[in-house]
Every structure is written in C-alpha cells, then in structure tokens.
Amino acid sequence: xxxxxxxxxxxxxxxxxxxxxVTSPWDGRLVGSVSVPSEAQVEEAVAAAYAVRDEFxxxxxxxxxxxxxxxxxxxxxxxxxxxxxxxxxxxKPIKWARGEVGRAVSVFRFAAxxxxxxxxxxxxxxxxxxxxxxxxxxxxxxxxGVVLGIAPFNFPxxxxxxxxxxxxxxxxxxxxxxxxxxxxxGLILGDLLAExxxxxxxxxxxxxxxxxxxALVQDERLPVISFTGSDKVGYAIMDSVPRxxxxxxxxxxxxxxxxxxxxxxxxxxxxATRIATFSxxxxxxxxxxxxxxxxxxxxxxxxxxxxVAAVEAQVTGDPSDPKTDVGPLVSEDAAKRVESWVDEAVxxxxxxxxxxxxxGASYAPTVLADVPADVTIACEEVFGPVLTVRKVNGEExxxxxxxxxxxGLQAGVFTHDLQVAFRAHxxxxxxxxxxxxxxxxRADQMPYGGAKQSGVGREGVRYAMEDYTYExxxxxxxxxx
Numbered sequence: 001x002x003x004x005x006x007x008x009x010x011x012x013x014x015x016x017x018x019x020x021x022v023t024s025p026w027d028g029r030l031v032g033s034v035s036v037p038s039e040a041q042v043e044e045a046v047a048a049a050y051a052v053r054d055e056f057x058x059x060x061x062x063x064x065x066x067x068x069x070x071x072x073x074x075x076x077x078x079x080x081x082x083x084x085x086x087x088x089x090x091x092k093p094i095k096w097a098r099g100e101v102g103r104a105v106s107v108f109r110f111a112a113x114x115x116x117x118x119x120x121x122x123x124x125x126x127x128x129x130x131x132x133x134x135x136x137x138x139x140x141x142x143x144x145g146v147v148l149g150i151a152p153f154n155f156p157x158x159x160x161x162x163x164x165x166x167x168x169x170x171x172x173x174x175x176x177x178x179x180x181x182x183x184x185x186g187l188i189l190g191d192l193l194a195e196x197x198x199x200x201x202x203x204x205x206x207x208x209x210x211x212x213x214x215a216l217v218q219d220e221r222l223p224v225i226s227f228t229g230s231d232k233v234g235y236a237i238m239d240s241v242p243r244x245x246x247x248x249x250x251x252x253x254x255x256x257x258x259x260x261x262x263x264x265x266x267x268x269x270x271x272a273t274r275i276a277t278f279s280x281x282x283x284x285x286x287x288x289x290x291x292x293x294x295x296x297x298x299x300x301x302x303x304x305x306x307x308v309a310a311v312e313a314q315v316t317g318d319p320s321d322p323k324t325d326v327g328p329l330v331s332e333d334a335a336k337r338v339e340s341w342v343d344e345a346v347x348x349x350x351x352x353x354x355x356x357x358x359x360g361a362s363y364a365p366t367v368l369a370d371v372p373a374d375v376t377i378a379c380e381e382v383f384g385p386v387l388t389v390r391k392v393n394g395e396e397x398x399x400x401x402x403x404x405x406x407x408g409l410q411a412g413v414f415t416h417d418l419q420v421a422f423r424a425h426x427x428x429x430x431x432x433x434x435x436x437x438x439x440x441x442r443a444d445q446m447p448y449g450g451a452k453q454s455g456v457g458r459e460g461v462r463y464a465m466e467d468y469t470y471e472x473x474x475x476x477x478x479x480x481x
Contacts, residue, residue, distance in 0.1 A: 011203060012194075018036040021034075046222065048204070049173035050146055056171050063198075064168055066112075066196070071165075072106075087327075089184050091327045091328040100155055104161040106445075107161040110461040111165035111169040118170065119469075134478050139472070141170075141471055143170055143171050145221075145222070145223040147174045147224045150229065160189055162228075163176055164203065166462075166468060168202070170465040172224070176203070177216065190205045224247075227246065234248040234250045247467045249287070250287070250450060252409030254409060254411065256271070256413075257413045258293065259417075262414040268299060277310075284338075287381070290387060291388065293387060293388065295390070296391075300391045308353050308367050337384075338384035339363060341375075350388075381407065399424065402430070406452055409449075409455075413435055415436070431448065431451055444461070
C-alpha cells in the first residue's frame with residue numbers, strides 16, 4: 001500500500017505531474033502516494049461528464065443496474081483488503097472498517113434495485129375539470145445534470161458510495177472529490193467501476209486539494225452539488241452558488257435522551273452500553289455519534305456510573321487490532337482541538353469523570369458532567385470521543401434540551417412508551433428520531449439528513465436520486481379516458 005495511486009478521469013486511470021502522501025494517523029507510516037489532477041485534467045473530466053449527460057440519462061436501466069450490482073459484488077469480494085486500507089488511511093479500528101465496507105456493499109445493491117424501479121412514471125387524469133377532457137398527464141423524473149460529489153474523511157468509502165451509487169442509478173454523471181486525508185478508499189471505487197460497461201465520461205474520481213474545490217463548485221456545468229462535511233463549509237458552498245441544487249449533510253451534536261420509564265437495571269445497562277459504544281466509535285468522528293446524554297432525574301444517578309464504566313471499558317489502541325474499539329482521530333491537530341475544548345469546559349466548571357488525556361492523534365474516551373451551556377463543547381460538534389451528561393426533570397424539559405441546539409441531525413430516545421415515541425417524533429427538531437437506541441443508528445436506504453444547521457436535502461439511495469432529478473410532465477391530448 002505504498003505505491004503511487006493514479007486517479008480516474010472519465011473512466012480511465014491517469015496521473016498528473018504532482019502527488020501527495022497519505023499517512024496513517026496511528027503511527028505516521030506512509031500508506032500511499034496519490035497523484036493530483038492538473039487543472040487541464042480536471043477540465044477534461046468535467047467536459048467529458050457534461051458531454052455524456054444526455055447519453056447517460058438515456059442508458060437503459062438494466063445497464064446501470066448491472067454496473068451497480070457488479071460494484072456491490074466486487075466490494076464484498078475485496079472486503080478485507082479494502083477494510084485494511086480504510087483502517088490504514090483513516091485510523092478507524094478494523095472492526096468498524098469491515099462494517100463500513102459491508103454498508104457500501106448494501107448501498108450499491110440498493111442503488112441497483114432502485115435503478116430498476118425508479119422513474120416508472122405516474123399517470124394522472126386531467127379530465128377532473130371540463131378543460132382537461134381527453135387529457136392525461138404522465139410524470140417522469142430526469143437528471144438535473146452532472147453531480148459534483150464532495151466526500152468527507154470519516155467514512156471514506158461509504159460516503160463516497162452515497163454520492164456515486166445514487167447518481168449512477170439515476171443516470172446522472174458524477175465527478176467525485178474524495179477527502180484529501182483519505183482518498184485511497186474512494187479511488188478503490190474507480191477500480192470496480194472501470195470493470196463495468198458504463199459510458200466513458202459518466203464518472204471521474206479526482207483527488208484535488210481543498211483549495212481548488214471552489215472552482216469546481218462554481219462550474220456551471222455541474223448544476224448539482226452533494227456535500228458532506230462541516231456546516232461552515234457546506235453553507236459557504238450553498239451561499240456561493242444560490243442557483244444550484246445543493247444537498248448538504250452537515251454536522252450534529254447528537255443527543256441521547258433517557259426517560260424515566262426506561263428504568264430497569266437491564267434498561268440502564270443497555271442504554272449505557274449503547275451510549276458508550278456510539279460516543280466513541282469511529283473515534284467519535286461521526287455526525288450522529290452521541291455527544292449529549294440527557295437523562296431524567298429519576299434515573300440519572302443510576303445511569304451515570306454505568307455510562308462511565310462502559311466508556312472506561314472501551315478498548316483503545318492500534319486500529320489494526322480486532323479488539324480495538326477506539327483508534328486515533330484523523331490527525332494530531334484534530335486531537336489537539338478536542339483537547340482544547342475539553343480543557344475549556346473543565347476550566348469553566350465542568351466535572352471530568354473519565355478520560356481527558358491526549359497522546360498524539362489519540363484522545364481518551366471522555367465523559368463530562370455539569371458542563372456550562374456557553375462553552376464550545378456544549379454548542380458545537382466535538383467530532384471526537386467526548387460525551388456530556390445532563391440531568392433534566394421530565395419529558396418536556398428533555399425535549400427542550402435536545403432542541404436547544406443550532407444542529408438537528410438525529411436524536412435517540414430511550415423509552416418504552418409508544419405515545420412518547422410519537423410525541424418525540426413531533427417535537428424534536430431533527431431529521432431522524434430513533435426510539436429505544438442512540439441517535440447513531442443509520443440504515444443506508446432510509447432518508448438521512450438534518451434540520452436547522454445540520455443541512456438540507458436527504459441522502460439514502462432513493463432520496464438522493466430524487467435530489468439529483470426533477471419531475472417533467474408529459475400531457476397527452478385527445479384520449480378516450
């Protein structure tokens with residue numbers, strides 16, 4: 001894994017004049033060198049995608065579905081190899097990396113299924129008024145144009161899959177920009193797509209540096225932008241191109257609510273274990289990791305020590321070890337930022353219950369209580385293995401605490417009461433409510449996205465396909481209906 005990796009330009013492998021190194025955040029070793037596209041090569045990729053857009057939109061569904069099925073099967077065949085690559089460039093523990101490959105297998109399979117049934121058409125009688133006599137409307141969906149997919153580092157394969165697979169399924173050419181910290185996993189998709197019969201130009205994977213992203217964003221030939229990343233960058237993109245369609249999957253500070261009826265020892269053990277696991281999986285570098293626990297006063301004193309014990313039981317260390325639960329963050333700078341936020345909270349009066357120590361790019365799983373409302377870690381997305389715990393009185397105060405945030409991606413509510421579940425669904429200002437579990441649950445076929453500053457639009461294969469396409473109506477006249 002130390003050779004120079006070419007990139008994919010209009011379906012073929014090429015190299016540029018420059019390259020950059022990808023290193024492991026765990027031990028700093030060289031994972032690989034990646035060739036960087038020149039400006040002329042980027043222009044060639046965009047021009048090819050734009051030129052092929054009508055041909056690709058008209059490609060038979062079975063051709064696109066077969067290509068997607070092929071990628072799904074090949075990902076499954078190469079699971080261990082790809083998981084090791086994810087772990088090496090990202091620092092993700094190998095068990096989570098294997099799970100990520102499995103999810104990408106599903107994403108491409110779902111996309112193949114949707115390609116076969118999407119855009120089937122809907123007929124609508126128009127003779128409900130006299131002026132529509134003999135008329136029938138037929139509605140179909142057509143691609144808006146070439147998609148620019150901008151992927152993050154935290155799920156370097158699966159979040160690339162969530163850009164590429166829906167675009168191919170919908171017949172929209174795609175230019176994929178993987179994250180500079182973790183480009184190798186995205187480039188693997190090119191190996192598999194190149195084995196298919198998709199039209200040349202319908203896809204490119206370009207590891208361009210972030211400072212060259214604005215030129216791609218501004219290019220009028222790329223009318224659809226799908227971005228996953230920080231709220232600051234996402235809204236800057238949308239503000240810079242107000243006439244483009246932007247799907248933004250941005251940050252969060254996921255809350256897990258534990259209500260008073262979730263009170264047996266088994267209930268609290270389950271909640272504590274799930275909270276501890278999913279505040280620290282991926283090193284906390286997930287938009288829906290548990291950052292806030294909001295516990296009813298009636299269970300707080302029994303829940304808190306369980307959470308602390310479960311967090312302390314998380315195995316930290318070498319991400320290549322199958323026993324490791326928590327590896328490093330993506331970089332030492334990322335760990336230093338988390339450290340500074342925790343130190344700020346403690347200096348302001350927060351109680352450090354466990355963790356709070358940094359070693360290079362690694363940060364120990366951490367639990368804080370009594371966190372002041374105005375410190376950074378209470379307001380922003382920590383994107384690290386840090387958990388805050390708060391006591392509230394009753395359902396109404398708990399839901400208000402969830403909503404007291406500029407973010408609204410997902411929330412988890414531990415309750416057995418179906419009525420409470422429906423009240424939570426209505427009251428919580430988030431894109432998804434998970435009952436009986438943490439906010440970190442995501443099935444890749446479900447609609448996924450946020451409210452407030454957590455973004456606009458939805459991922460999840462069919463929902464992304466809808467974002468990448470628009471309805472066009474055909475009116476037939478003179479029919480005997």
